[in-house]
Amino acid sequence: MNPIAPQKEEVRKFWNADPCGTRYLEGKEDFDAHARARYAREPYIFDFAQFQSARGLKVLEIGVGMGADYLEWLKAEAQASGVDLSAASIERSRQRCEQAGYQTDLRVADAEQLPFPDDSFDLVYSYGVMHHSPNTPQCIREARRVLKPGGQARIMVYHHPSITGAMLWLRYGFLRGKSLRQSVFDHLESPGTKTYTCDQVQQLLDGFRDLEMRVVFSPGDLLLHQPSERFQSGFYRLVWKLFPRALVRQFGRRWGLFLLITATKAS
Numbered sequence: 001m002n003p004i005a006p007q008k009e010e011v012r013k014f015w016n017a018d019p020c021g022t023r024y025l026e027g028k029e030d031f032d033a034h035a036r037a038r039y040a041r042e043p044y045i046f047d048f049a050q051f052q053s054a055r056g057l058k059v060l061e062i063g064v065g066m067g068a069d070y071l072e073w074l075k076a077e078a079q080a081s082g083v084d085l086s087a088a089s090i091e092r093s094r095q096r097c098e099q100a101g102y103q104t105d106l107r108v109a110d111a112e113q114l115p116f117p118d119d120s121f122d123l124v125y126s127y128g129v130m131h132h133s134p135n136t137p138q139c140i141r142e143a144r145r146v147l148k149p150g151g152q153a154r155i156m157v158y159h160h161p162s163i164t165g166a167m168l169w170l171r172y173g174f175l176r177g178k179s180l181r182q183s184v185f186d187h188l189e190s191p192g193t194k195t196y197t198c199d200q201v202q203q204l205l206d207g208f209r210d211l212e213m214r215v216v217f218s219p220g221d222l223l224l225h226q227p228s229e230r231f232q233s234g235f236y237r238l239v240w241k242l243f244p245r246a247l248v249r250q251f252g253r254r255w256g257l258f259l260l261i262t263a264t265k266a267s
């Protein structure tokens, strides 16, 4: 990999210190607990990823994190490669897959500069990754470059506006005059996290056809997980308890954080 820009180094440091999903691990290597918690809170992943559709296909997963979905590609008998900027995440993914008895092709690599030739993959999958990288349009161009013509991209990026964004705005933005987007940029996971409207995604996916998008709730939108260290006071515990999940599910659908995108590389 070429020398890394300081902004991206911050992103890498963040995920090396706390590989994605660490909070769902019950023991350091309890990957089953991680998978159970992940798929219980985000059941739409199976419908979106369509792991079984990839049997025999060449798949690239960009940003494997702790490797739950990467393992599903292997179980589905895809020829799956995976990359992540964070060496700690790649190490966890490798450990997880080897424990499950699979061989891996996992590399530390940058989504903005993928180490693969043009037209290499039938399917490129990336779940919750590209908005963390400083140059998200470049990640999309790279995904398109390595896809074969007619190949499919399945990408999740963070959506604007969202309930998570609104909560971060109330917590960090409101009194400091920050916008919803800036509150997410500064306070959601790694520094510099971006969010996109459906119209913006349409522009980002120039060069793709058959674009489909769906907004879904993240676990954070519905406060489904335990409050993190930042939200431990009695006030926040009360918010978690009283949060009107049923109402939000019913009326807040357009305010989900996760934007699920499928698109085909034009020939």
Ligand SMILES: C[S@@+](CC[C@H](N)C(=O)[O-])C[C@H]1O[C@@H](n2cnc3c(N)ncnc32)[C@H](O)[C@@H]1O
Binding pocket: 011, 012, 015, 016, 019, 020, 021, 062, 063, 064, 065, 066, 067, 083, 084, 085, 086, 089, 109, 110, 111, 112, 126, 127, 128, 129, 130, 132, 133, 134
């Ligand atoms: C929110 S986690 C998602 C991980 C996994 N896809 C999941 O759903 O659990 C974001 C991941 O993106 C990775 N990432 C961020 N920027 C990246 C880049 N430029 N290239 C590759 N991976 C990147 C991080 O290291 C981290 O593992």
